[in-house]
Amino acid sequence: MGAQVRKTGLPGGSGGPSGGEHSAIDAGAGQRIRAYCCDIDAALTRVGTRPAAVSELLGSIRDDGPAFLVGSLAAGLGNRGSDIDVNVFCAEPTGEAPMMFFLGQTSVDVQLYATEESRRIVAALATDRVAFAGSVCALGPPPELKTQRRISRWLTACPFTSSQAPVFEDAEAELALAALVRGALENLVRAGYAALVLEPLGAASEVAWRRAGRAVIETLARGRGDVFIGEKWLVARAARCGVDRALVRRAFEVSCSEELAGVLRTAGLPQLELSELVSLAGAAPLEEFALAGRSWTLLGGARLLPGSPGDLSAERLASEGGPGLAEALAEGALAVAVDHHALDEVLRSCAA
Amino acid sequence: MRSLDARWFAERATAAAWAEALVIQPAFEDVHAALDAGDWATCVDCCFETVLGACFVLAVLDGYNGAPVEADLLVRCLVDGSPAADLLGRLPHGHEARGEDAREAVAISGEALALVEAALPLRVERFRTPEGFFPGVRAAAGLEKLRTRLGLPGFGWRHFTT
Numbered sequence: 001m002g003a004q005v006r007k008t009g010l011p012g013g014s015g016g017p018s019g020g021e022h023s024a025i026d027a028g029a030g031q032r033i034r035a036y037c038c039d040i041d042a043a044l045t046r047v048g049t050r051p052a053a054v055s056e057l058l059g060s061i062r063d064d065g066p067a068f069l070v071g072s073l074a075a076g077l078g079n080r081g082s083d084i085d086v087n088v089f090c091a092e093p094t095g096e097a098p099m100m101f102f103l104g105q106t107s108v109d110v111q112l113y114a115t116e117e118s119r120r121i122v123a124a125l126a127t128d129r130v131a132f133a134g135s136v137c138a139l140g141p142p143p144e145l146k147t148q149r150r151i152s153r154w155l156t157a158c159p160f161t162s163s164q165a166p167v168f169e170d171a172e173a174e175l176a177l178a179a180l181v182r183g184a185l186e187n188l189v190r191a192g193y194a195a196l197v198l199e200p201l202g203a204a205s206e207v208a209w210r211r212a213g214r215a216v217i218e219t220l221a222r223g224r225g226d227v228f229i230g231e232k233w234l235v236a237r238a239a240r241c242g243v244d245r246a247l248v249r250r251a252f253e254v255s256c257s258e259e260l261a262g263v264l265r266t267a268g269l270p271q272l273e274l275s276e277l278v279s280l281a282g283a284a285p286l287e288e289f290a291l292a293g294r295s296w297t298l299l300g301g302a303r304l305l306p307g308s309p310g311d312l313s314a315e316r317l318a319s320e321g322g323p324g325l326a327e328a329l330a331e332g333a334l335a336v337a338v339d340h341h342a343l344d345e346v347l348r349s350c351a352a
Numbered sequence: 353m354r355s356l357d358a359r360w361f362a363e364r365a366t367a368a369a370w371a372e373a374l375v376i377q378p379a380f381e382d383v384h385a386a387l388d389a390g391d392w393a394t395c396v397d398c399c400f401e402t403v404l405g406a407c408f409v410l411a412v413l414d415g416y417n418g419a420p421v422e423a424d425l426l427v428r429c430l431v432d433g434s435p436a437a438d439l440l441g442r443l444p445h446g447h448e449a450r451g452e453d454a455r456e457a458v459a460i461s462g463e464a465l466a467l468v469e470a471a472l473p474l475r476v477e478r479f480r481t482p483e484g485f486f487p488g489v490r491a492a493a494g495l496e497k498l499r500t501r502l503g504l505p506g507f508g509w510r511h512f513t514t
Contacts, residue, residue, distance in 0.1 A: 079394075081385020083378075083480075102482040145421070187423075194423040204430040207440045211422065231422075232382060232401055235393035235446045245448075252445040303415060323431070330431035332418060 026129075026136040030166075030173035032225030033155050036240065038076040040069050040158040046078050047106050051160055054084060057101055057108060064090035065115060066164045068157035075156040075228035077236060084108040087157065089115045089167075118154055121147060122172045129178040130351035132185075133223030133269060136174070137347055141340045142183035151176045152229040177227060184222045185347075186338045188215035192260060192274045193336060197326045199257075206255045213254030216263050217243055270350040277342050280314035283335035299333055356473060362498050365473050366507065368413040372468055373476040373488065375420060376405040381480070383461055392454040396446040399457035403443060404429075406436045406464035413471055439464050 040051050054069075055062050071085035072078035084106055093112035101108040114120075126140030142148060154167035155176055168176055192215070195208035214231075217238050221227075226241040238248050251263045257274070264271055284300030286309035295308040305312070312333045317325040328334045356365075379401040386395035407429035408420045414432075418424050429437040439460050444453040469475070476491050478484030495507060 079385050079389040079391060081381060081388070100480070100485060102485075105482065107480050190423040194427050197427060198430055201430060203441065204433065204437070207430065207437075208423075208426050210445060211426065232386075232394055232397040234397065235449075236391070238447075248447050252447045300417065302417065326427060326431050329424075330428045332416075332428075336423070 026174050026177065027170070029135070029177040029225065030168070030170035033173060033177065033227055036076055036226045036228070036237075037156045038074060038158060040074075040160060043069055043073040043076070043078070043158055044084070046073055047080060047082055047084060049084070049103055049106070053103060054086065054108065055160065057103055058086065058088075058110060061088060061099075061110060061112075062160070064088050064112065067160045068154070068164075068167060069160065070153035070157045072228065072230055072233060074153075074158040075230070075233075076240075077228065077230065077233045082106075085153070086110045087153065088112050089117070091115055118167050118172070121151060122168065122175055125175050125179045126182070127175065129175075130347050132181060132347060132351065133220055133267075135181055135223035135225070136178045137185060137223075138175075138178040138182040139344045139347060140182075141338075142179050142186055145183070148180055148183045149229050152180060152227045155180075156228050177222070177225065180227050180229075181219065181222050184215065184219040186343065188212065188219055189272060189274060189277045189338050189343065190336060191215045192257075192272060193278045195260075196257060196274050197329060200321070200323045201326060209254045209256055209260065210252060212260055213251035213263055216260070216267055216269065217248055217251050219269065220267055270346050272346065277339055277346070279337050279339050280318060280334050281337060282312070282314065283332050286312060286333070297333075299331065303331065305331060305333065358498070359502055359504075361473065362495070362502050362504055364413050364415065366495050366499075368409045369472055369474045369476055370492075370507070371405070371409045371412050371420070372472060373479040375408060376402060376465065376468065377478065378480060379405050380461060380465065383458060387454060387458060390451075392449040392451055393446040395454040396444055396449045396457045399454075399461040400440070400443055400446075402461040403436060403439045403464040406468050407434065407440070409468050410434055410436055410471055436464050436467050 044050055044054065058067070065088055067086055067088045068074070069084065070087050071083065073082050073084065084103065086108065088110065090112055093114050099110045101110065121143065125143065126138040128139040129136045130139060143151070155173060157167050159166070191208065191212040195205050195212050198205035198208050214234060218234060220243050221234070221237045221241050224241040226237045228237065235248070247263065247266055250259070250266070254260050254263055261271055287298040288308050289296045289298055294306065297305045297307060297309050297312060299305055312328055314334050317328050317334065325334075329336065379398055382398040383395055383402055386398050404422065404425065405420070408416070408425055411425070411428050411432070416428060418428070442460055443457050476488045479488035492507075499505070499507065
């Protein structure tokens with residue numbers, strides 16, 4: 001059942017300063033991203049091996065097409081325990097399932113992609129963009145999270161040989177960066193909204209507010225070209241791309257909407273009226289059953305909730321406030337979606 | 353001797369066991385790699401991923417069908433008020449973390465792993481290691497056989513691919 005999509009009507013956020021008046025062109029995007037990448041020898045040294053050893057392990061897979069080291073090592077992060085992630089672009093990939101090899105105790109994950117996959121992904125990205133966070137941000141929705149991760153890996157990929165072209169050309173990298181900045185911003189909205197919804201539960205919401213605070217730092221890091229998506233590396237990334245340490249500390253300690261607003265203000269990011277930037281929709285088919293004199297709702301053909309489907313109306317739960325909305329979201333009876341048009345308007349007004 | 357509900361085992365318990373192998377095990381390996389490297393901040397953040405992974409596994413065991421998307425998962429586990437969710441609130445934060453913060457976070461991760469171990473009826477041991485990989489593949493084949501026998505579709509791996 002596709003239930004109605006609507007704004008949530010929860011309180012949240014406040015007005016604040018804008019992000020600046022930059023052009024929406026970010027010709028230096030590719031170069032900025034490359035500043036945070038590693039060459040393959042240095043990357044593999046971190047796990048005690050060399051490119052030749054990995055090539056030998058992969059054998060004929062290396063003949064299928066250009067191979068790249070991706071992941072935390074390629075992005076200049078990682079440590080002795082990191083996996084070696086390799087992506088190979090070939091004419092006829094056998095499927096999306098990764099292959100796993102081992103080099104000593106180090107796992108080597110190999111994934112094959114079609115040669116045209118990077119072009120296909122870029123062709124599907126939003127092309128309109130505005131100045132944001134010292135960078136550019138796409139107008140329109142970002143690709144799904146899995147695709148964002150893939151883009152971030154390819155933007156930071158190390159070629160196995162110096163003659164290989166990068167996965168993305170500079171013009172493509174600019175579009176890709178704008179999409180990843182948009183992805184970070186949407187994640188911030190989702191994280192902040194989750195915290196807002198959890199607020200009636202008291203102390204439990206503090207964890208969620210802290211995650212929203214971190215999402216601000218992730219947004220800043222991506223804007224600076226440090227695009228590798230890996231939550232556990234955020235402190236290292238924030239440090240190396242020069243995000244103010246005091247701001248990082250404040251962001252990591254955010255415990256309420258006012259503190260999040262303060263962090264956004266200091267970061268030079270627009271204020272976010274969280275409840276105005278998301279929509280709620282019925283997440284799964286809801287069917288009513290009368291069982292032994294009581295009404296029940298069968299959710300997604302799998303879970304039974306007491307009460308009728310009308311009790312789970314997004315409109316009703318959002319207007320009532322309190323824990324009911326959080327409970328409906330927790331049960332998967334409702335799903336949160338970022339309102340892309342509303343966020344576009346915020347971005348346009350802060351870039352104007 | 354007590355029987356287990358075969359359908360529950362093939363659906364919920366197996367999904368949770370694979371989530372443990374593919375989400376928690378790598379996260380906890382990262383915890384120790386960061387600890388060995390003296391990278392306290394990353395260690396603390398890996399501990400958060402481990403504990404959040406534990407929340408995910410326990411939620412899957414309880415019927416959660418969503419992906420391990422952080423905002424959704426936080427709502428789910430914080431509303432439930434599960435013991436694993438309480439551990440999230442006890443974790444220090446990574447920025448400017450010191451060795452003692454990292455060790456405290458590792459201990460909290462250990463508590464989360466103990467909760468998972470107590471709840472799961474099966475484990476796919478050390479799947480991402482040379483020793484554990486093939487036993488894991490055999491476990492997957494056994495699972496598919498059981499699911500087929502019970503009239504269930506193939507197991508959904510989509511959440512775990514990159």
